Amino acid sequence: MSFDRPTRRTSLLGLFALAGCGFAPIYGEDAALHGQVAYETDETVDGFRIRSQLERRLGVAAQPRYLLKITKTEERQTSAITSDGDTTRFNVIGTARWVLTDSGTGQEVDRGTVQAFTGYATTGSTTATQAAETDAAARLSVILADRVVSQLMILSLDLPA
Template sequence: MSLPKPTHMRRRFLLALPLLALAACGFEPVYGPGGAGTALQNRVLVDAPEDRFGYFLVREVESRLGRAATPRWGLALTTTTTEDGLAIDSEGNTRRYNLLGTTSYALRDLD
């Protein structure tokens, strides 16, 4: 068994350095135990969606934050989408689209 070369040791150290700095700064996950994100858990009432894309967005937000039985905050979402044709065949038919979406939101206190 051979020992690692010094260049490998330096490379490993340089790769580990950002992780050490991140740990030293007091980083903690928002949705971890005792994190700041738990204040929103099961306390946000998301407004009803207006279209298909809004439905998918509301579903994803509720899967992260939970459904509020006794809401403290209300969340309004406005979604706009645009569709650009990417691949057009020789007959002029569009075969592939690029779907871009933008969402604006407003979190309001219900009290």
């Protein structure tokens, strides 16, 4: 009888092979950009949320080697309408454009754009709808910041140590 799942020996050999090839995690305290980046975001609540998430993921730099500028835009689109024509749900679509520059030289290292969306319902009271809209904007800011970090982590593999 044969099994399709890997044995313990196969799993251990696979881990040793990864260790031997120079495999290293790109997240964490030893990441190339951790503690190396200063952030410039919009002077808005969403900009503050993006900056806070970036600081959680990449740390705060005492002497930054890079400057990351992020600009966020968003739009709302109707995603559900009743037969009476009342809107019951909105999608919030966000775009974050980022530029990473070398703090010492001012030279652009890379740039990119990330997009994401989230939604909220408008079926509750006015207060509930406003709270849902605020929560959707907060979630969108965190999602966009995380996507920027993902792109930066891939980029960091090519940056000089």
